[in-house]
Amino acid sequence: METIDGGAQAAARERRRWGRALGAVASGAIALAALCFLGLAALAEFDVALVVITAVLLVAGALAAVPWRPAPGIGGLIAAGVCLGGPFFQPFSRYHLTHPQEYTPFALTATIVVAGVVALVTGVSASARSTRGMPGWTAPFLSASGGLLAGALLIGWGVWTTAGTAPVGGATTTTLAPTVFEPTVVQITAGSSVTMRDQADGVPHVLAYGSWDEGGSVPSTTGAPPLEDVEVEDGQTLTVGPYDQPGTYPLFCSIHPGMEMTVEVAR
Ligand SMILES: [Cu+2]
16 A cells, blocks of 8 residues: 555655646747737837736746646636737737738737747646646647747748838828838829828828928928828728828827828929
8 A cells, every 4th residue: 555655645746746847838938929028018108908918927927836736727827818818809919910011019029929839838738637647748848839939930020021011102092000001101183182092900090291200290292281190990991182292291190109191292
């Protein structure tokens, strides 16, 4: 009897040991996701929702490292809800995952998704401890996740550098994507107007003359049609014009840092 009990105890110790190791992996993945959310928050001028998500993830990450059997699983589930809920329910996350042209938010969002999957799988299995030793899939799964993320970041980087930042000229219409105008330069002739179409992704924009570089100060726009804090959302189309005076008019969205464009009016 004694040897059987001793064996059972050793097996239980072994399960606790690898359970904690996987919990530590989950905790690290959640901390990485929290860091990425902090980066997104910084890009959005510390948007309250993103700061709150960062805080929730820090708590979940700490929880995953607690040596109490259900803790890593709970931490992993919270992290998965936050990290994977975005791409499924937030048009903003989906947009960034499919637009590596805006590389920083793309890289942060892609890392969040992979970290969320890793946290879920490792956290839940750390709590389940259903095998005697560390599950055999652990190493291949972690390498595959790392490889997938590295591949996505590399391909995205390639798209970013080749698609480049060169503005597309010649358009008289621009689209309002979540954080950018597409294209960023609109060329028209004097007397015509500019059409701005919201992408209907649930992200509102507030448009005015000015640019982020100039701290939002309004440049001289004498002769330009008025545009002062005009809100556009839900697929609305806004026509600004006509522009009667030739010139270059900088325009920006006052709630999305870096979102700016110019209207070039030729004779
Ligand atoms: Cu905007």
